Structures are given as structure tokens and as C-alpha cells.
Amino acid sequence: MAGSHSDPLAHPEVRQGSAMRYIAGFVSTVVLMGAALIVTMRHDLPYQSFVELVGGLAALALFSQATLFYGLDISRAQIWKGVSLILTLPLFIITVGLTVWMFQSLNQRTMVMPTSAAAASQPTLLQ
């Protein structure tokens, strides 16, 4: 074991990185997230396309970070990275999924409805 970790540059993960990749990752991330910020602040897209656009930009940003910073690929040498990323997926599904479910129900029951007819037909907290 001794000596194996003395030179950080000897690690395959470290060797994989390069200045070009980091710069590309940085620039692409800033551009993609900046675009999402601008779209959000302009308030001029209809709700549906706004959500799709920002979701798409987020997915792209995630992808560029995973490949350029994190060095994710499907080679055998990188298996731990792939596995650890996949292991976090269930957590994503649990937390985001249950949150969406919860808010849907919560909004129905506690938020003021846009039309009075809808409001009348919704159960209230006390029902």
C-alpha cells in the first residue's frame, strides 16, 4: 500500500482530466445555466414550454458536467463512477417523485382555486 498514493498524477482519474476539458465544462455550464436564468427572468414563455425548455437546459448542463468534469464514460476503468451515479438515481426518484405527489395533493387541498366552481368542489382541510 505504501507509496501507491504518493503521486496524485499517477491515478487514472486524475490523468483523465485536462485543462481543455475543464475549460469546456466550465464554459458550457455557465452558458447553459445562464440561458436558463435569462429565460426565467424574462417571463415571456407559456408555462408548458417554459418548463420544457428549462428542464432541457438543466439536463444538458448535467450531461456536460458528468462527461467533462466527472469524466463519466462506460469504460471498465470508470465503473465506480457509473455505479455510484446509478445508485443515487433511486434517491432522486424517491425524493422528487414523492415531493411532486405530495405537492399535488397539498395544493388541491389547501390552495385557493382559480375559479369559484373549482373551489367549491374541492375538499377543504377539515373534510
Add this chain to the structure above:
Amino acid sequence: MQLQVPGPWSPLLGRLTLNAIPYENPILQVTFAVVALIGLVIVGLVLYHKKVGYLWREWLTTVDHKKIGVMYIIIGLVMLFRGFADGLLIRTQQVLANGPHAAGMLGAKHGFLPPFHFDQVYSAHGTIMILFAATPILTGFQNIVVPLQIGARDMAFPYMNAVSLWLTTAAAVLVMISLFVGDFSQAGWVGLIPLTELPYSPGVGVDYWMWAIQISSVGTTLNAINMIVTIVDMRAPGMSWFRMPVFSWTTLSTNIIGLTAFPVLGVALALLGADRYLGTHFFTAGMGGNLMLYTNLFWIWGHPEVYFLILPTFGVISEVIPAFSEKPIFGYVTMVAATFAIAGISWLVWLHHFFTMGAGPDINGFFSVATMLVGIPTGVKVFNWMFTLYRGRITYSVPMLWAMFGLFLLLVGGLTGMMLAIPAINYTVHDSVFVIAHFHCMVLMVVCAGFAGVTYWFPKLFGFKLDEGWGKAFFWTFAIGTVTVFSAMFALGFEGETRRLDWTFNTAWKPMLVVEEVGMVLYVISLVFFATMLVVSIRNRHKQRLAADPWGTSRTLEWLTPTPVPFYNYAVTPQVNTRDELAWRRKYGLENTKPDVYEDIHMPRNSGLPVILGALAGVWGFAMIWRIWWLAAISLVGIVLVVIIRSFDKNAGYHLQPAEVEAMERDLAIGAIMAEQSDRAHHHTHAEAH
């Protein structure tokens, strides 16, 4: 885009003015005097004994996992004391301010703490106890014990380990500074929303709370990565997964929770920060914000966080009980499985903290059932401990007493947790002190594990045991104090006392409030015993001669090293043959075998950069809190520079030669026989200075 903050702001000092210093408050005057005095005494002693260089070389710049762990525990104990002082203030205020006729003093209508001050006290109490006392103490044990338990020389990333420590320290210092410069949050440890938004909390209190948590949780996250990699990658030959001691297993699972949960907190607080600093509307009550979103995010972190605390606690107890029952742990494999089951389920239950929000029966039903599922693996663990005790040769030493009282608290806390998990019950007791009593049983179990761990592993590190007699006096007063305070608190919960009251309006609560205060007196006495235990033990340290395993009945690998553990841990990396390696070697008379040949040992070099990084992070936090933009910019640039400097440092470390190692090992063995601690300590530091 800076938000207009109420009150003065200047480019040079931000929001900081002389008014920020609460010099007219007598309680804080006394506190400041005491803190300043203690500080002066410590600085004076260091200067008098000419220990500045020693402190810098051996502690502040160290990358040794044991010393880092010790420093984590010291910080945790100091903050535990601070949090206890807050608790004492809360209890005393509530008993004094009872009923409409309660007298008032020091500017309070009833009692001695006005609401403005009282609210800060309980907010600081919760934040400190969970994030700056319990977490560092447990992290300290993991740092100290896990590398030894798995037969490693150090953590996987010794330098990053030091960075984590100093970030945590910087955050703790910020919380302490808030006592004397400005004020602390009044929105509870959970950050009640929208109270934490700028219009409702225009001062710096919430900013102190928010930035302190942000900085410390970066440290915690880095430490989680470090622990996971250490356990996956650094195990000694033969230390296969299912030979790993239970404490190491719980450390692995708890840090998986830490690594996945803390980023959620970071995001929630960053969004809150955007609201407070940039004028966004993530959690505001209007303008499209949604405050439930904050509560949801907070508890997505918050519930896993409580298991982040309890799993290592279970780990400590799983080490102490077998050692003092002289039996292997019962049901090892089920123990490991239960640990991971608990960690997994802890992600599915967060909504039980806001059943009353009104998400409806389906949702509440789902989270109720999920919460109750936790009881199954927890029950498995409790029965495993029981069967370990059953027909064991039990020694009621101090660590064992703490462990057994911990089991008792787990039972009470767990069962009341099950009650709270039933929405129908929860609607009646939510936000009452019944909840407070529930979780104090749980977090006091963490404290029990803390003291069990301190007394159990102390001799391994320092070469002498803590005094048993004073230790027992400490234990019994503390345990009886705990039972007194919290049985009364359960009763008050049923009597309808809600939490966070600065004025306990109902006179019917008086008797139980008095009982609680009596319990607090016991706690204070127990502290005196604790201090006495330390003093007496340190004074008598030369009277003991300790072998590698001072208890004589320990089972796991960490007890194989000489006592106290040399800075390189193992002279030769041990070959592990079985689970409970030391017990196995003892049985076959192999525990004292010496290696035939010594090899050279590669050690990392100390570095001053982590403590500088921590200091810069602290300055940065302070600048952000007071909105001193130039200082924030400078410290941020400083942080980036330090990271760059570090990346050019190859840090090749150095090598201990086989002859040196052999000499030191011989020295340690002789030292143990002759019990010449001071002499040995001399050789020890001498060797370390290489």
C-alpha cells in the same frame, strides 16, 4: 441587485456598527467576561509553557486522523457545553415565567429573558446541539477509530480530512461570535419559514445561522467522501467486508446518508440565501414563492440527518456491549443488514415532520407506514444487543453503563416516535413538548454513545484510563437528571404545553416545570463530576500501566496497536484472519507477536493550508453575514489561491526507515511496562518531529 436592508450600511463595514455589540445586556456581559477569561488563561498557559510552536506543528497543521478526531471531539464537547448553557437558560426562563403573575426582570415582562433574546437562545440551542456538538463528536470517533479498526495508516485523504475539520471549526466560531457581535436567528434550528425571510427577520441572525450551517456542511460532506473512500479502499489484507467491525459498517452507512443528504440542505439554504440577498422569491409568502417548498426540502435533509446521528451511535454501542459482555455481537449479519435497512428507509419518511401541513390522508398514510417500518430493523438491533448481553460475563464499567442507559433511551424514544408516526396522534401533539421529549431521548442516546465512546477509547489514545469512580458519579447524576427532565416533559406535552414558549402561561404546568428544573440541577452537578473526572484522571495518569488492550476484553482490531497509538498506527500492516480479530488472537495467544521484519512507512507531511482555508472561510462567512462585500471578495480570492497553491504541492510525504520503526516500537513496549509516561511522551514527540 443588492436588496435594500433596513438600518445603516457602509461600504467599509457593511451592516456592522457599534450597536451590534450588545454591551448593555448583563447576561452577555457576564458570558463575555467568562469566555474572555478562559481564553486569556488558555493563551497565557500556551505562551508561558512556550507551546506555540508545539501547537502549530503537532495540532493545527496535523493531518493525523487521530489528532484530527481528538480536535473534533474537543470542539464538540465545548459546543455541547455551550448548548447546555442555552438549555439551562430555556428551562429556567420557563419555570420562572409561569402564569400571569410571574415577576419579570432584566427587561422581560415575565422571567428574565425577553422574547427577542429567548428565541435566539432556543434557536442556537438546537442548531448547536445537532450540528456543532453531536455531529463533531461522532465524526471525531469515526476519524479516530475507523482507520485503526480496518487496519489503515490514515484516512484516504489526510489533507482533506484536516480541511473538513477546520471548516467545521470556522462555522462553530461564527456561531460563537454571534453571541457578542450582532445576534442569532430567532426562527428555530429548522429555520421556520417565512420567518427566515428578510421582511420578517431583517437582522443578521438568520444570516449567522444560514452561513454557519453552509460552511460546516461543506466540511461534513467532504468528511463523508473521505470516510466512504477509506472504508472501501483502505482495508488491511484479510479485512473482507464481513469481517469489518460493526462500528465501521455504521460509519459507512451514515456517511452515505451524509453524502447524499447534505447537498439538499445546501440547496435549500442557498435558495433562502438568494431570497435574502438577491431578492428572489423561492420561499416568500407571495410573489409566486412557496414556503412549503422550504419545509419539504429542509426535512428531506432533516430526517436522514437524524439517522446520520443515530447510526454511529448504534455503532459505538455495538462495540461496547460485546467488549463488556465478553461475547461476540449476536447476529452480526443481521446487524449489518439492519443498519443499511435503516439508512435506506430514512429517505422515505421525511413528511412525518409535517403531517399537519394538510397533504391529505393518502400522503399521510404512506409516510406513516413508511415511518413505522423503521421500527423493524431497529427492533432487530435492540434484540441483538439483548441477546449479546444474555448470559454474557457483564462488567458494569463506565462505558457499559452509558451503553445500557442508551438502550433505555432508545426504547422510550423509539416508542414515542412510533406514536408520533400515527397521524391521528400527531395532530394532537405536534409542536408540543411531547415531540421535544421524544427527540431528546434519541439525541441523548447519541450523547450517551459519546460518553461511552470517550471513556472506552480514551485509554487507547492517551495511555491512561479515565477515573472510574468519578465517571460513575458523572454517569448516575446525568442519567437521573435525564429521566427527571424528560419524564416531566412528556407529561407537559400531554398537558398541552407547546414548544418554544418564552412565557408558560398555564399555572397548571408549574409542578412539572419545577421537576424539570430539578433535573437541570442534577445535570449541573454531573458537569462538576465530569470536570473532576478529567482532573483526577490526568493527575493520576502516571499510576497506570496499560497494555495494548487496556480493558482486557476488547475484540476488534484497533486494540492491537500499542497503547497509546503511535502516529503511524501499525508498524506493519496487520493480516486479518477473522471477524473480531483481537479476540481470536487472544484465544490463540497471538496478540503479542512481533513482526519479523519492519518495512519503511510512507507518511503524509503536515500542512498549514487547511487551517488557513478554515480561517478564510470563517472570514468569508462573517463578511457575507454583515454584507461587507470587499472583505467577502478578498477572502474568496484567498480561498481560491490556497486551493491553487495546494494543487501545485506534490506533497510527496516522507518515509520512516525500518530501523526507526523498530526502535519506536521497542520504546513503546518498554514504556508500557515501566509506565514512564512522560519519558515515553518525550520520545514520541521527538520521533514525530522528523
